[in-house]
Amino acid sequence: MPISDKIRLAAAAFIGDRHLLSAYVKGLVKDNHAAEDIIQETWLRLSDFIESGKTPENQPAWCRGTARNLVLRHWRKLKHSKVRYDSPAMELLMDQVDLAFDEAGAKDRAHDQLQALRDCVAKLPEKSRQLLAKRHVDDLPLTVIAGDAGMSEHATIKSLYRLRRALFECVKLKTS
Amino acid sequence: MNPDERFDELLEKMGCEAISEQEIAELAAMLDCPERRASLRLDWLIAGNLGETLAGEAVAAVTADARPAPEKHFLVVFYEHALWGVAASLILMALVLWFTRADSDFNQDPETLARSMLTTIITSP
Numbered sequence: 446m447p448i449s450d451k452i453r454l455a456a457a458a459f460i461g462d463r464h465l466l467s468a469y470v471k472g473l474v475k476d477n478h479a480a481e482d483i484i485q486e487t488w489l490r491l492s493d494f495i496e497s498g499k500t501p502e503n504q505p506a507w508c509r510g511t512a513r514n515l516v517l518r519h520w521r522k523l524k525h526s527k528v529r530y531d532s533p534a535m536e537l538l539m540d541q542v543d544l545a546f547d548e549a550g551a552k553d554r555a556h557d558q559l560q561a562l563r564d565c566v567a568k569l570p571e572k573s574r575q576l577l578a579k580r581h582v583d584d585l586p587l588t589v590i591a592g593d594a595g596m597s598e599h600a601t602i603k604s605l606y607r608l609r610r611a612l613f614e615c616v617k618l619k620t621s
Numbered sequence: 622m623n624p625d626e627r628f629d630e631l632l633e634k635m636g637c638e639a640i641s642e643q644e645i646a647e648l649a650a651m652l653d654c655p656e657r658r659a660s661l662r663l664d665w666l667i668a669g670n671l672g673e674t675l676a677g678e679a680v681a682a683v684t685a686d687a688r689p690a691p692e693k694h695f696l697v698v699f700y701e702h703a704l705w706g707v708a709a710s711l712i713l714m715a716l717v718l719w720f721t722r723a724d725s726d727f728n729q730d731p732e733t734l735a736r737s738m739l740t741t742i743i744t745s746p
Contacts, residue, residue: 612671
């Protein structure tokens with residue numbers, strides 16, 4: 446198969462798996478811009494790998510492995526971190542996280558859960574949706590969101606957390 | 622704090638600079654359970670895709686607002702016109718009956734009747 450076809454197939458698979466890869470990376474780094482950079486870098490490395498004539502046996506696992514290294518590199522750059530990212534505890538945690546994403550049927554379940562998420566988001570009151578959008582779409586700092594909503598920063602964090610918990614419970618209920 | 626609340630708290634702290642080595646070890650130990658791993662996956666799936674879902678929701682709302690009203694079936698259009706036609710005919714018939722009654726009451730000759738009808742039409746609001 447020509448390299449261009451291999452890259453096209455890999456791109457289609459990458460797009461198909463991007464929800465889970467996005468969950469993995471954004472869950473670990475909790476920073477949308479950094480996560481997007483890591484996902485893009487993962488794709489570039491995958492396409493380089495394929496262009497060099499190789500093919501990953503399990504593409505989602507290969508991408509997660511690459512993303513994991515990029516996440517560790519990102520963490521090393523953080524200035525005030527208390528944690529050593531090459532510690533045995535971190536290694537163990539990352540292995541458990543990988544296991545969570547490797548579990549059988551995770552992809553199919555993720556598909557149903559994302560559909561349920563869309564339904565649950567549609568049911569939220571407009572005010573709650575706007576609050577979440579400011580954080581997760583516009584990526585505004587908490588101080589700005591709190592100022593707009595006329596709340597304290599602590600109350601905003603709590604509200605955002607409660608909304609995410611409500612969505613979590615809603616999706617869980619719909620897919621159980 | 623019960624273990625589930627502690628698990629949620631540690632998940633929130635994960636990736637933040639404030640998390641300690643001890644808390645990472647604690648979270649890793651907690652994840653040695655399939656249910657907790659499934660919870661982590663769902664929590665992160667929501668966190669990782671919420672922005673896209675919310676943006677999609679906003680686009681859908683804008684698209685729905687901008688979408689033109691669906692085209693009516695020709696039968697619906699026909700019946701709507703027919704209804705207006707029937708209503709207009711009924712009004713016309715009522716007017717004719719009213720003038721006819723005026724005619725029978727006073728037994729007017731055609732010229733007087735025509736004048737009476739014209740006066741009624743002109744003076745009616």
